Amino acid sequence: MEQQSNFRLGVFILCALLLGAALLIGIGSGRWLQPKITLETYFNESVRGLDIGSKVRYRGVAIGEVSAITFTYTRYESDLPSTQRRQYVLVEAQLDTDILGKSNNNATEQADLDREIAKGMRVKLSPQGLTGTSYLEIDYESPKDNQPLPVNWTPEHLYIPSANSTVNQLLGSAQDLMAKFQRVDVDKTIALLNQTLTTMNSKLEDLPVKSIGRETEQLLHSVNKMPLGQIASESAALIQEVRESNLALKTLLEQPSLQHASSDFASAAFSAKQLLADPALASAVHRLDQITLRLDHLTAQRESDIQQIIDNLSSTSSNLKMLSEKANQKPSSLLFSDPPKPYTPPKP
Incomplete structure (x- = not known):
């Protein structure tokens, strides 16, 4: 009886192991x-x-x-x-x-x-x-x-x-960084750095530090004496005036007349351009040049006649001047050839 019970237990354990193995195989078989x-x-x-x-x-x-x-x-x-x-x-x-x-x-x-x-x-x-x-x-x-x-x-x-x-x-x-560091001359760099520090120290020692301190103190004293409040108020007033000026300028620029001025100027410029591009203007200038040339030619041809006329006018003017002087001195000579005899009163 005891052996039969142990046999059943062994069969049960074996079946459980086989069932677990089957489950594991079934679960992992997909993967x-x-x-x-x-x-x-x-x-x-x-x-x-x-x-x-x-x-x-x-x-x-x-x-x-x-x-x-x-x-x-x-x-x-x-x-x-x-x-x-x-x-x-x-x-x-x-x-x-x-x-x-x-x-x-x-x-x-x-x-x-x-x-x-x-x-x-x-x-x-x-x-x-x-x-x-x-x-x-x-x-x-x-x-x-x-x-x-x-x-x-x-x-x-x-x-x-x-x-x-x-x-x-x-x-x-x-x-790459280490290679760059290896290419750097560290000793030379340190020497240059020491030389730079030495030069800076010498330059700083040569500076008149006390004089600079006194001048700085005087400058600060002068700044303290400045009427900063007055300067601030005047600056504020100046800024206000600038704002008012800007406002007035803006008002002036916003006037309709100034806004139309640019368009009027453009229209006038376009009209002037059309006038200059008109062939009639070029023709008129050409005819004016021809008339000027003709006048120059005519003046050159009549120059001698004009000179003679001028000489005659000068001579006539001289004669008229002499006649006028003679008429002033002896008016009767204009009517009689000889001057009248002097008047002799009768004897008593």
Whole structure:
């Protein structure tokens, strides 16, 4: 009886274990049987901190894990001499989620992926906290600053170019900074700094500090004596006058007559322009020039006659002057040829 009870207990435990295993297989079969996508990328840098099983994230979301880490020449350039091989690190990853879209073959998926690569999709090695481990981050970077590595083979799987990792960028910047510091002549810089400080000290010692202090004190005393209140009130009055002047000027400029003055001036200028552009004005000026030329020609031809007339007029004027003088002296001579005899009174 006791043996039969133990047998039943053993059968029950065995059935429970089998049922639990079946449940575990049933729950995980969906994830285990899900088709995966193989992705590969190449790094021309150290991938320290990245191991098989490291996470692959797309914009922070875990979508797979690293499945292989090797060198590209072991797969694509094994037949080339070692001097011609590229020292790229080949990293393969198995993606659980089909983020690239579903297609019938890898060629179609790669064509779709190339369009995203042209937009800047890259794989970057990112550090995970302060533990020293790293993971792969798929995100969009600047295509101009992250050009794909040159390759002379066709990838076996889907391919996304890599971008410079954040750690290497920081290390590169630090190395550039250290190189610049190394190029700086520290001893010479310190010597120049000491010389500058010595020169400044000598110049400061040569300054008449006491005299400057006395003059500054006198200046402050003079400023204290200034009627600042009066100056402030006068400044306020001046500002008020300026405001009133601006207001008067604004009132003057807003008058309708001044507003129409610009249009009247423009109209007058347009009328003057039309008058100057009128062909009749040019014709009148041309005829006036012709008349002036004719007058000059006529004057040149009659110059001798005019001179003779002027001489005759001068002679006639002289004769008239003599006649006038004679008439004043002897008026009777104008009527008689001889002057009358003197009057003799009769004798008694």
